[in-house]
Every structure is written in C-alpha cells, then in structure tokens.
Amino acid sequence: MSSTTTAIPAPAKPEIAADRKPGYYVRFNLFALALIVMTVMFAAYRMYQQVYAWSFGLDATSPEFDRYWMTLVKIQIPVLFGAGFVCWAYLWLTRDRNLAALKPKEELRRYFTFTLWLVAYTFAIYFIGSFFAEGDGVWHQTVMRDTPFTPSHIVLFYACIPTYIFFSVGGFIYAITRLPAFSRGISVAHALAVLGPVLILPNLGFNEWGHAFWLTEEIFSHPLHWGFVVLGWNALALPGVALQIIQRMVPLFHEVFGDKQAAQTA
C-alpha cells in the first residue's frame, strides 16, 4: 500500500504593522548610547582614582596634584556643562509648538522617550548617591583634606553631579516641550525630582565652608552633610512622575492599540 504525503502550507502569520511593534515606540539607540557613555565615563573615573589618587592626590600644593587633578577639573567642568547647555538648547529650539494637534501614536512614543530620560537620570543618581558618594567617605575618612578639590570631590561633585544635572534638566525640558500634559501644567513631582538633586551642587558651598571653617574631622553623619540628605529626599518624587505617566499612558495604549478585534484586523 503506497502512501502519499501532501505538504500542507503553514498558515501565514499575519503581518504586524510597523506602528504596532515595540521598535516604533522605544528608541533604544540614543538611550543605549547614553548608558554606554556614562558607564565608560564612570569606570574611567574610578580607574583614574585608583591609579593617581594615592600617588598624586595627597598634597594639593604639589605640582603633580596640579597636573593630574586640577587639569581634570579644568577640562571636565566646561565639557560637561557645555554638553548640557548644547543639549538643553537643542531640546528647546526644536520644541513642538502645536502640541494640541499631537497624534496619540506620537504622544505614546514621546512618553517612552521621556521614560528613558528618567531611567538615564536614575542611572546617574545611583553612581552619585551611592557608588562615588561612599567613595568620598573612603577618601576623606582616610586622608586629611587640604582642599575642596580632592580626588574624590573632583569626580563626585564636579563630574558626576553635572552628569545627572544633564539628564534631570534635559528630561524636564523634554517633558514640557513635547508632552501636552506636562506643558499645560508643571508637574510638582517632576519639579521636585529635578530641583532637589540640582540644588545639591550649590549646597557644596555650605559643605566646603563648614569643612574649611571648622576643620572637622570627617564624620559622615555630621549635620554639615544634612543639606545633601534633605535635597536627596526629593528623589522620592520620581514615583509621582511615574504615576503621572501611567495616568496618561493607559488611555493612550487603548487609543493606539484599540481592542483585540482591532488588532486582528490591523
């Protein structure tokens, strides 16, 4: 008895439209670039500290200190703040002036981009609030300070903080210039989440003044440092921003993707 086989063609999978794929809404490229740049930068700073802090970072009056550490200050401050101003100016100059006519798909895409701004911001916050902040304790509790520009401060205050200001202010400008809800009203939570950490930079004045005037030993829990603590609490406002995003994204998802019937016929 012979048998024959007949190839049954597999049912063709319905083609998913480009605007229903994640890649349409989530622009990974710039986000990945930002994370890679920050990772390389923070790793490089940590290695620089490892190599040059003990050898040339102990005496602020030595020519080696000037060469290896103050040169770094003179380069990084204009570069980091300069990059910030360029980015913020770009975001402002290319703002959307007709937000009332924004289509739901584009708005959803912008919410994803805004979320990526916030994730990049939190990535910087981790390195400033935890990694390099306790590194500051390592250095100052071990070595007597003779300048505000110590090997740990140069990295923590004058490189890492400008980096998170770049992302916090950038994300804020992005939101008010591209998202209707954030342009109709200023988000209190977002303003707190940006302002508090940004004000840590001017609070350095109090920190350095106190260390210079009282010559305290480095006790990390000293009240002199509590300005940083209170301003750091403002990071607690970011969940409020996330909730604001959710409130708008839920209806947007339904508008863009519709119900299941619509998906099958798309």
Added chain:
Amino acid sequence: MSPNTREILEVSGLPPEGAKLSRIWEWFVVAAVALLFMGAIHLHVMLTVGDWDMFVDWKDRQFWVLVVPVSMLMIPAALQAVFWHYFRLPIGMTLGAVLLLVATWITRIFGWHIWGYFPFTMGVPSTILAGAMACDAILLIVRSSLLTSTFGGFVFALLFFPSNWPSLAAYFLPVEHQGMVASVADMIGYVYPRSGTPEYIRLIERGTLRTYEGSTVWVSTFFAGIVCIFMHMIWWRIGLAFSTQKFVATSRRFRRFMGLADAVQPASKA
C-alpha cells in the same frame, strides 16, 4: 502563551503587541526604581548614620542599635507607602532593604576594599532585611498604615540587633590587648586607623555603659522601637506626599513664551 499571560491580556483589554509594549515600559520602571532607590536610600543612610554602618568598631551597644534602624527605616517606609497605596504590593520595605544592602556591598568592595585597602571584616554592613520583611508581612496582614507603624515599626527595630548578630558576633568577642580588654572589632580599628575619623569606641565606652546590668543593647533596641513607630508614621506620609500627581497649570503668558500655537493664535482660532 501561558494561562497567566492570557488572563492579564483579558483584564487589560489590550492585544498581545500592546501588552508586550506595556511590559517593556514596566521593565524600564523596574530598572529606574532599583537604580533610584539604591542611590537615594544609600545616600540618606550614609550621611545620617553612615559611620556606624561603615566600620565594625563603630557598631556599639548604645548608639548603633538606636540610630541605624531609625535612619534605615525612613525611605523604605516611604517606598512601602507608595507600593501599597497605589499598587497594593506589600514589598516596599523589603525592596528598600535589599537595594540598600546591594548598594552598600558594592561600595564596600569597590571603595573601602579596593581603593582604601581596608579588609572586608572592617566594613561589614548592617542589615535591616529581617525587620523589613516582618514589617511588610504585618502590613499584608493588618492592611492599615497606622497598625503597620505601631507594630511593624516596633518589630523592625526589635529585630535589628538579633538579625545582625550572626554576621557580627565574632567581632564582639573579647581579646586582651596590651593588658586591657578589647573586642576583636576594637582591634581591627586599632590596626587600620582612619586619620580623618575620631576613635569612636574610646569616646563613647564610658560611664555606666559597661556596667548597666549588661542590658544596654536591649534598652537601646526598645528606645529605637518607639522612635521607629513614629518615624514610620511620618515617612509613610512623606512618601505619599512626594509622589503627588499634581500639575500646576501654566499661565497663558508662559505658553506664549513657549510659542505654543493655541496660546499664540487668537482665541477664536485656537
């Protein structure tokens, strides 16, 4: 597609590609929450009670047991409020405790050990994991912020010393040093001096501390308990206050400054 995923799709009313995109957004939020609170909690703890946490010879019977749990409770309590109030997830305190411990160990290794050349034994961090889990469990059972503060806050502090005991007991053993009794932790402090930091143990181990019926730790623990009750109440509300979803309406003038079409055009055309 798993039954669980199918159920979620049913509830959300979204097609699979919409649900997938929504899930991607959630992963971004998970990453942001982890990074944010590793930074925020660690910064808060290190600048309020960091010295007690950084060094094994600062883990004394009077202040370490009191100030560290009080400080370490604050932001996790706020996190607990946000997770419970908005998402009915009783995980906030535990999440905060885990993130703090991870962040702390990273800097103990890359900072204190690799950069400062201190031994790991010197920088054993305190943990609040047991107390945080108990507090979350109490929240799950009582489902009330007031009762969680009252019982959870107190239990949180009560569990601090016993849960840290296994990792620190060895350092509290007595040794003889130049004819005097010291602990192993003291010895580590003598061998690895920190020239920018005062010698804490010699400053506080005085008065009746050594002779207070040997129960100083529990006096401090109960004191921490009462403070933690009120700290939990306060920080629960701070957490909710900070996560406000309020928008302050921008003025027409501001919108004109932004060049928005609906503000620049005459009202009839807008």
